[in-house]
Amino acid sequence: LHEEIIDFYDFMSPRPEEAAMRREVVKRIETVIKDLWPTADVQIFGSFSTGLYLPTSDIDLVVFGKWERPPLQLLEQALRKHNVAEPYSIKVLDKATVPIIKLTDQETEVKVDISFNVETGVKAARFIKEYMKKYSLLPYLILVLKQFLLQRDLNEVFTGGISSYSLILMAISFLQLHPRIDARRADENLGMLLIEFFELYGRNFNYLKTGIRIKNGGAYIAKEEIMKLMTNGYRPSMLCIEDPLLPGNDVGRSSYGAMQVKQVFDYAYIVLSHAVSPLARSYPNRDSE
Known part of the structure; x- marks a missing residue:
């Protein structure tokens, strides 16, 4: 069982190509965000930043900037305009404890969650x-x-x-x-x-x-x-x-x-x-x- 766990870990661990592909996804989204708010700071948290992610795991991003309220709708429109996400995949969850935008990247089908000004993650x-x-x-x-x-x-x-x-x-x-x-x-x-x-x-x-x-x-x-x-x-x-x-x-x-x-x-x-x-x-x- 010990060897099986190690084999499983080696098999499931992210390959360099997978990590690179995910970084590309982040870059695409970051470009849209910086386009809207040049001073915004985009950070990765969750399993992609710890390396503890499975091939099916999503990417968690948080955007830091000076807003009264999280500008979910603004970013949603910009993401639609730039065709970053699959059109029907963008969802704005503004009633959640932590309001987020959920989307699936058009090119890679990787799922992404974007939140605003939340330091906990x-x-x-x-x-x-x-x-x-x-x-x-x-x-x-x-x-x-x-x-x-x-x-x-x-x-x-x-x-x-x-x-x-x-x-x-x-x-x-x-x-x-x-x-x-x-x-x-x-x-x-x-x-x-x-x-x-x-x-x-x-x-x-x-x-x-x-x-x-x-x-x-x-x-x-x-x-x-x-x-x-x-x-x-x-x-x-x-x-x-x-x-x-x-x-x-x-x-x-x-x-x-x-x-x-x-x-x-x-x-x-x-x-x-x-x-x-x-x-x-x-x-x-x-x-x-």
Whole structure:
């Protein structure tokens, strides 16, 4: 399983051509933005900036500039005029918590989300990169888990799954609090870690009472504690992860499908632990179960 994870990672990792193609997409959109607002600053965040993206992942862009309100409609018109996006793919989500423009690039069919003046994404990407340096095994776990959730339609908050940021914080917490110190070493067995991740979040983690904290080396804390920090009487959600960059914000807040995710993690734990158990080797013909 360890070798399979490494092979999968090598196979799914972005090729230089893929990265170059995505940079071209960014450049095309940036040109349109700079055309409108020469002083605007366009930054990449999300999986494209951390390198933790699958071929199907979208590109997250944020535009910094001086506007009263995010100029979504203006940019939408400009993008249409320059034929950057597939005509029917441009959507303006101005009612969302973070208003964004969604589009699909005409040439490459890569999906792009554009937001305005939101610093959290850029900071989060920086934060994740720091932890990737600290835990060299993190990217391997993340790519496997992302693909695992993608195949089950649980990789988007609005389809009842969990966000990539939640998933990454769950993985960081798993490594931080792992009882075996060597779990953080580069030569640790990835197969073992993946099974233990599924066991923790599929079986053992108490979603009802416990929240996840990343800062200060990581901890599990009672949801009551987290509630005290929450702004405007907000109650912790089922999957409760304290935002390491914004205490009082619960990253798992909109992950309504946390229990479906728990279920598939539990199922994966059963299947994988059976597949690697010594007994499984004595029944070679039963591995199709």
